[in-house]
Amino acid sequence: MPKRAARATCITVVSAVIVMSALLISRISAFGGYYTYMMGHFPAPWGNEIRAGLLEAVIALAFSVIMLLSLLGGLRRIDEHVFEDRHNLYYIMLELLLAALLAQVYTNDLFTAYVFVEIMTLTACSLIIARSKGRTLVAATRYMIMNLMGSGLFLLGLSFLYDLTGHLLMSNIHEQVTRITADGALPHVLTVSATLMSLGLAIKSALFPFHTWLPDAYGYSTPTSSAVLSSLVSKGYIVLLIKIFYRVFGLDVINRMRVNNVLFVFGLVGIIMGSLSAIREKDIRRMVSFSSVAQIGYIFMGIGMGAEAGIVAAVFHIFVHGMGKSMLFLSTNGLVWVSGDSKMFRDLRGSGYRNPIAGVAFSVGSFSMVGIPFLGGFISKLYFAKADMLMRPVETVVVLLVLAASTILNTIYFLKTVITLYRPSESPAPAERYKPSSGFALAMVCLVAANFALGTFSQPIIEAIRTGLRLFA
Numbered sequence: 001m002p003k004r005a006a007r008a009t010c011i012t013v014v015s016a017v018i019v020m021s022a023l024l025i026s027r028i029s030a031f032g033g034y035y036t037y038m039m040g041h042f043p044a045p046w047g048n049e050i051r052a053g054l055l056e057a058v059i060a061l062a063f064s065v066i067m068l069l070s071l072l073g074g075l076r077r078i079d080e081h082v083f084e085d086r087h088n089l090y091y092i093m094l095e096l097l098l099a100a101l102l103a104q105v106y107t108n109d110l111f112t113a114y115v116f117v118e119i120m121t122l123t124a125c126s127l128i129i130a131r132s133k134g135r136t137l138v139a140a141t142r143y144m145i146m147n148l149m150g151s152g153l154f155l156l157g158l159s160f161l162y163d164l165t166g167h168l169l170m171s172n173i174h175e176q177v178t179r180i181t182a183d184g185a186l187p188h189v190l191t192v193s194a195t196l197m198s199l200g201l202a203i204k205s206a207l208f209p210f211h212t213w214l215p216d217a218y219g220y221s222t223p224t225s226s227a228v229l230s231s232l233v234s235k236g237y238i239v240l241l242i243k244i245f246y247r248v249f250g251l252d253v254i255n256r257m258r259v260n261n262v263l264f265v266f267g268l269v270g271i272i273m274g275s276l277s278a279i280r281e282k283d284i285r286r287m288v289s290f291s292s293v294a295q296i297g298y299i300f301m302g303i304g305m306g307a308e309a310g311i312v313a314a315v316f317h318i319f320v321h322g323m324g325k326s327m328l329f330l331s332t333n334g335l336v337w338v339s340g341d342s343k344m345f346r347d348l349r350g351s352g353y354r355n356p357i358a359g360v361a362f363s364v365g366s367f368s369m370v371g372i373p374f375l376g377g378f379i380s381k382l383y384f385a386k387a388d389m390l391m392r393p394v395e396t397v398v399v400l401l402v403l404a405a406s407t408i409l410n411t412i413y414f415l416k417t418v419i420t421l422y423r424p425s426e427s428p429a430p431a432e433r434y435k436p437s438s439g440f441a442l443a444m445v446c447l448v449a450a451n452f453a454l455g456t457f458s459q460p461i462i463e464a465i466r467t468g469l470r471l472f473a
Contacts, residue, residue, distance in 0.1 A: 003084065003087040007075070010071065011068065011071065011072070013095055014067050014071065017060070018061065024057040025054065025057045028052070029054065032467075033471075034051055034052060037049060048109045048169075049109065050106040051107075052106055055464065055468020055472065056468070058461070059318075060105050063101050063102070064102075065450075066232055067228065069326060069330075069442075070227035072440070073333075073439060074223035075437065075439045076437050076439075078090065078224055081130070082130050083132065093123045094127070097233070099119075100119040100236070101120065101232060101236045103119075105236070105239060108171060109170070110161070110168050114151075114154060117151060117154065117204070117237070118151055120233060121147045121204070124228075124229060125140050125143055127222075128220075130222060131221055131225070135220040139217045142217070143213045143217045146210065150200040150201065154200030155200075157194070157195070157198075160193040160196070161197075161248075164180070164187065164190060165180075170248050174249070174250060177248070177249055181253055194249055194253075198244075202266065202300070204237045205237045206292070206293060206296055207296055208267075208269055208270030208293055209266070209273075211296075214290075215277075215289040218285070219343075223330055226285070226329040227326040227330050230325045231322040231325050231326040234296060235321070235322055238300075247472050251306060251307075255306040263304040264303075267299070267301035268301055270293055270294065271301065271406045272405060272406060272409070274292070274293030275294045275410060276409065278294065279412055281413075282344055282346075284345060287417065288329060291325075291328075294409075295317070295321045295369065298317050298321075301314075301402075302314030305387055305391060307390055308466070310384070312387070312462060313380060313383035313384045316380055316383060317380040320376035320379070323376065324368045324447075324451055328362060328369075330440070330447075331362040332362065334358030334440060335348055335355055335421060336351075338351050338354040345420050348417075348420055350424055351421050352421035357440070357445075358436070358444065359421050359422070360444075364452075366414035366418055370411050370415070373455070374452060376455045381407070385403060388400060
């Protein structure tokens with residue numbers, strides 16, 4: 001297939017998914033329940049099935065929109081970074097990655113989820129390696145090693161759970177877990193299973209201290225790959241973890257096993273360590289990459305609270321970080337483009353003037369990550385703080401201190417970067433303005449609008465998340 005035809009097909013497919021997800025949201029909102037569809041000839045509990053509720057449909061819509069905007073915003077660099085004979089494969093990998101993401105969102109079968117976890121791992125690795133460069137080969141190798149470790153732990157935990165319950169459908173496993181724990185007992189194998197699956201997905205999501213593969217994978221990939229990896233791939237694993245907590249074990253059992261406490265602590269440490277690492281960076285793309293470590297820490301902190309309020313905040317932050325981080329990586333590409341392809345801060349002076357659209361988009365994304373009012377990041381931190389008030393006093397104080405410290409650290413490295421973009425260039429050559437492609441301009445405008453929408457019209461989204469989480473169980 002010619003390059004242009006492959007590109008058009010990919011854009012059409014993703015656009016169709018967006019339309020169908022929007023239609024599904026309208027249908028589910030009309031009757032307030034969820035759809036269950038039997039896959040194959042055998043009914044539950046032997047067969048496979050997908051289950052679509054309000055939250056699944058909203059997540060699918062958000063993921064599809066981010067995929068489309070990430071693709072449009074990085075088309076020019078795809079032509080430059082990916083060999084001509086690999087363009088078809090690159091677009092196929094994007095479509096396969098989206099399919100794997102949606103399968104994880106909709107499936108009600110735990111083993112099917114594992115299969116698509118593996119598919120997503122392979123497609124994500126191919127997106128890293130698509131840019132044939134020495135550093136991307138090393139980054140892809142590190143990514144594969146760490147993610148295969150995570151997959152192995154997840155599969156081992158799944159095997160223990162299947163041996164204990166005899167089921168693979170999430171709802172049927174939940175019934176067996178409820179029966180087994182009805183007398184207050186917690187079999188060791190159940191705790192081990194939950195721990196292994198949580199640890200496996202935490203590794204694949206780049207939760208601190210399992211994030212070592214992330215800076216190179218995000219920092220050296222082509223911009224579309226970086227945007228997709230940071231905004232979608234890690235979030236797919238986190239959504240699956242939330243489904244497992246709600247639909248497989250139940251939050252009450254998870255809290256009794258204290259698995260969430262480990263994620264809570266790692267999340268808190270990750271928020272601080274990711275920000276400190278970002279401050280030390282002199283490469284803008286690696287700085288944005290380390291920022292993702294901190295933002296993933298926020299999400300796991302919310303999940304680790306073990307209460308609906310914390311998980312609502314975590315899911316909302318998935319949307320905020322997805323929209324914000326894809327915009328940051330794509331706008332960074334636009335700034336690097338007009339700075340002689342240099343990612344070093346010293347060469348980025350004045351790039352906000354040379355590429356105004358990228359400069360504004362990066363500034364908005366930065367302010368959102370810091371938590372400036374009227375942007376999505378502010379609402380996320382507000383709901384994290386509200387959820388924190390329901391915890392024990394010591395935990396409340398610790399979380400508030402971490403939120404305050406992280407906001408200060410975020411301000412240091414993001415504000416420093418924004419100031420650098422608008423400082424006069426040291427180069428004596430006249431600064432030429434860059435004419436962005438229509439796809440890049442459209443992506444930036446839509447992502448900026450989405451960040452403001454998340455910050456000003458958050459209540460309907462929060463209510464949809466609450467309703468969807470209750471249907472999860």
